[in-house]
Amino acid sequence: MAHPLIPQITDLATPIATELGLEVVAVMFHTHERPPSLRVDIRNPTADTGLQDCERMSRALEAALDAAEVIPFAYALEVSSPGTSRELTTDREFNAFGGFAVSITANEPVNGKTEWQGQLIRRDDTTIYLSQKGRTIEIPRTAVGKVYLDDNLER
Numbered sequence: 001m002a003h004p005l006i007p008q009i010t011d012l013a014t015p016i017a018t019e020l021g022l023e024v025v026a027v028m029f030h031t032h033e034r035p036p037s038l039r040v041d042i043r044n045p046t047a048d049t050g051l052q053d054c055e056r057m058s059r060a061l062e063a064a065l066d067a068a069e070v071i072p073f074a075y076a077l078e079v080s081s082p083g084t085s086r087e088l089t090t091d092r093e094f095n096a097f098g099g100f101a102v103s104i105t106a107n108e109p110v111n112g113k114t115e116w117q118g119q120l121i122r123r124d125d126t127t128i129y130l131s132q133k134g135r136t137i138e139i140p141r142t143a144v145g146k147v148y149l150d151d152n153l154e155r
Contacts, residue, residue, distance in 0.1 A: 002028075002029075003029035003031060005029060005070060005071060006027050006028075006029060008070055009027050009029070009038065009040075009065070009070060009071075010024060010027045012061075012064055012065065012068060012070060013027065013040055013057075013061055013064075016057065016060045016061055016064055017042055017057060019060075020053070020056050020057060020060065021044065021045075021046065022042045022043065022044055022045075022049075022053055022056075022057055023042060023043050023044075023045055023096055024040060024041070024042055024092075025041040025042060025043050025082050025086075025092070025093055025096055026039075026040075026041040026082065026090070026092075026093065027039070027040050027041075028041075029075075033076075035074045035075050035076050036073070036074075036075045036076070037075065037076045037078060038071070038075050038076070038077050038078065039078045039079075039080065040057070040061060040077070040078070040079045040080075041079075041080055041081065041082045041086075042054065042057050042079060042080075042081060043081060043082060043096065045096075049081035053081070054079045054080055054081065055079075057079045058077060058079040061077065061079065062077055065077070082149065086148065086149045087146055087147065087148050088102065088120075088147045088148070088149065089147075091123070094120065094122065094123040094128075094147075095122075097120055097149060098120055098121065098122055099119055099120065099121075100119065100120055100149055101117070101118070101119055101120075101149070101150045102117070102118065102119070102120045102130070102147055102148060102149060102150055103115070103116070103117050103147070103148050103150040104116045104117075104128065104130065104139060104144060104146070104147050104148075105144075105145045105146050106139070106143045106144055106145055107143060107144070107145040108143050109143075110139055110140060110143045116130055116132070116137060116139065117132075117150060118130040118131050118132040118133075118137065119131040119132075120147075121136065123141070125141075126140065126141055126142075127139065127140060127141060128141060128144055128147065
C-alpha cells in the first residue's frame with residue numbers, strides 16, 4: 001500500500017517538473033529505511049534524462065517540500081530517472097512511456113506465448129497494446145505479469 005503522503009507529494013512535484021521541462025514518473029516513500037527515503041523518478045521527454053535534470057528537480061522539490069511542510073519528520077530525498085529496467089505499473093507510467101520499447105511477460109500463455117517485445121502503444125482497462133514491426137498485438141491485462149522498459153530494443 002502506498003504511503004498516504006504520496007498523492008500530496010505528487011501534486012507538489014508535478015508542476016515543478018513541468019516548469020523544468022520534465023515529467024514525474026513515480027513517487028515512492030520507503031518509510032522502513034532510517035531515515036525514511038522519498039524517491040521521485042523523473043524523465044526528460046525531449047532528451048535522455050541526465051544527472052543535471054535530477055539535480056535541478058532535487059533542488060526545486062526540496063525547497064518546495066520544506067516550504068509546504070508536507071513531511072513532518074526527517075527524510076532523505078532521492079531524485080532519479082527510472083532507468084532501463086523500469087517496471088511500468090501505473091496509468092501515468094503507461095501514458096508517459098507510450099512509444100517506448102518494452103518487454104512483457106505473462107503469468108499465463110496467450111496464444112501459446114508468455115513473452116513479447118515491441119513498442120508500447122497504450123493500455124486500457126482490459127488490454128495492453130504493443131506494436132511489433134507495425135503490427136498491433138493485443139495482450140489481455142489479466143494475463144500480464146510484468147511490463148518493463150527495454151533499452152535493448154530499437155525505438
